[in-house]
Amino acid sequence: MARTVFEKSDAVALVAEVFRELGYEGASMSEITARTKLSKGSLYHFFPEGKEQMAAEIMADIDAWFVTEMFRPLEEQEPRAAIARMWETTDSYFRSGRRVCLIGAFALDETRDRFTSMIHGYFHRWIEALAGSLIKAGLRNNEAKALAEEAVVGIQGALTLARALGDDTIFGRTLARLRQRMEAVLS
Amino acid sequence: MARTVFEKSDAVALVAEVFRELGYEGASMSEITARTKLSKGSLYHFFPEGKEQMAAEIMADIDAWFVTEMFRPLEEQEPRAAIARMWETTDSYFRSGRRVCLIGAFALDETRDRFTSMIHGYFHRWIEALAGSLIKAGLRNNEAKALAEEAVVGIQGALTLARALGDDTIFGRTLARLRQRMEAVLS
DNA sequence: GACCTTCTAAACCGATCGGTCTATTAAAAA
DNA sequence: TTTTTAATAGACCGATCGGTTTAGAAGGTC
Numbered sequence: 001m002a003r004t005v006f007e008k009s010d011a012v013a014l015v016a017e018v019f020r021e022l023g024y025e026g027a028s029m030s031e032i033t034a035r036t037k038l039s040k041g042s043l044y045h046f047f048p049e050g051k052e053q054m055a056a057e058i059m060a061d062i063d064a065w066f067v068t069e070m071f072r073p074l075e076e077q078e079p080r081a082a083i084a085r086m087w088e089t090t091d092s093y094f095r096s097g098r099r100v101c102l103i104g105a106f107a108l109d110e111t112r113d114r115f116t117s118m119i120h121g122y123f124h125r126w127i128e129a130l131a132g133s134l135i136k137a138g139l140r141n142n143e144a145k146a147l148a149e150e151a152v153v154g155i156q157g158a159l160t161l162a163r164a165l166g167d168d169t170i171f172g173r174t175l176a177r178l179r180q181r182m183e184a185v186l187s
Numbered sequence: 188m189a190r191t192v193f194e195k196s197d198a199v200a201l202v203a204e205v206f207r208e209l210g211y212e213g214a215s216m217s218e219i220t221a222r223t224k225l226s227k228g229s230l231y232h233f234f235p236e237g238k239e240q241m242a243a244e245i246m247a248d249i250d251a252w253f254v255t256e257m258f259r260p261l262e263e264q265e266p267r268a269a270i271a272r273m274w275e276t277t278d279s280y281f282r283s284g285r286r287v288c289l290i291g292a293f294a295l296d297e298t299r300d301r302f303t304s305m306i307h308g309y310f311h312r313w314i315e316a317l318a319g320s321l322i323k324a325g326l327r328n329n330e331a332k333a334l335a336e337e338a339v340v341g342i343q344g345a346l347t348l349a350r351a352l353g354d355d356t357i358f359g360r361t362l363a364r365l366r367q368r369m370e371a372v373l374s
Numbered sequence: 375g376a377c378c379t380t381c382t383a384a385a386c387c388g389a390t391c392g393g394t395c396t397a398t399t400a401a402a403a404a
Numbered sequence: 405t406t407t408t409t410a411a412t413a414g415a416c417c418g419a420t421c422g423g424t425t426t427a428g429a430a431g432g433t434c
Contacts, residue, residue, distance in 0.1 A: 192412080226414065227414070229413085232412075
């Protein structure tokens with residue numbers, strides 16, 4: 001029996017894609033082992049507490065990525081450049097809409113109750129970071145908050161419709177529209 | 188043992204709420220019987236093909252409701268009034284964001300593959316009906332299509348964020364913003 | 375080379391899965 | 405009243421669930 005050695009970071013990334021495609025309840029251990037080629041032995045070696053730990057670490061991993069790649073830049077860097085980079089990071093992270101938002105998907109059903117604070121924190125920080133950046137760029141508080149909320153809402157909605165319609169173009173079109181509106185307000 | 192008699196339409200509505208809350212995979216037969224008080228005997232009497240038939244009939248039921256309450260009015264009635272009614276129907280159907288869109292939720296994971304054409308048809312017709320109404324109200328084709336798409340995207344995104352943030356106000360705020368923007372373009 | 379630790383493979387476990395079946399009830403049809 | 409039919413309750417079934425355990429392979433250390 002051939003033995004393949006994985007790193008934990010590989011395991012997190014591989015299992016993440018399975019949860020993304022199947023949802024928390026849909027991702028059975030047998031589907032996870034089949035799709036990742038990680039045996040149960042490996043999975044329970046990396047995640048002794050099982051499925052719930054896998055999901056928790058995956059979400060923490062995603063959250064950490066967003067913090068360094070999007071939220072902190074928005075909070076710390078020059079707003080117009082940071083916002084411009086946010087649109088590009090968003091498009092590439094979600095693969096132009098071909099990849100769903102795992103955190104958003106978990107929020108829709110009662111999987112939400114297992115990970116309430118993680119889910120809440122992710123979206124809250126995204127909106128707050130973006131709104132903060134818009135305020136630094138000169139917008140009034142209310143307007144910044146509304147525009148930031150509109151952007152995150154639009155991103156999530158576009159991900160849903162991209163999958164629902166099997167349409168590879170709607171996500172890019174939505175990002176472009178949101179971005180254009182934001183730049184119009186900023187100019 | 189007390190015997191409660193249900194109508195099939197009751198069964199469809201009750202089971203629908205369970206799928207809405209738990210998703211397709213999360214809604215196990217035992218959860219369905221526990222939450223609806225319908226026994227397995229009743230469920231398999233109404234839906235001899237089981238879970239997949241339940242979901243299919245629920246989606247058909249939802250689709251039919253949307254056709255009569257939203258899509259046909261948009262297609263047949265005076266556009267401005269029909270659009271105004273659409274916003275109110277949307278707000279009340281989704282209970283101001285406290286109720287998720289079952290079709291949108293199914294679209295996110297591989298449940299989508301079981302019901303591809305139903306999911307596609309629902310969102311396609313919604314966008315087309317709204318765009319058609321906007322064209323009748325005087326908008327150019329492109330602008331109508333973009334605005335309709337933006338509205339449906341926004342509704343879906345707001346439903347996701349309402350659950351993610353546990354925020355009862357974001358859905359109404361999003362609808363108001365979308366509606367205001369649409370009316371600004373129409374005036 | 376012997377030994378220990380890390381990691382993988384897969385058999386195995388009780389619980390739960392979706393689905394079937396039988397018994398029974400209530401009401402309609404005769 | 406008797407018979408038939410539609411519907412409900414829940415025990416039951418094999419398969420699959422998430423999780424545990426055992427066995428052994430690979431690699432480092434001495």
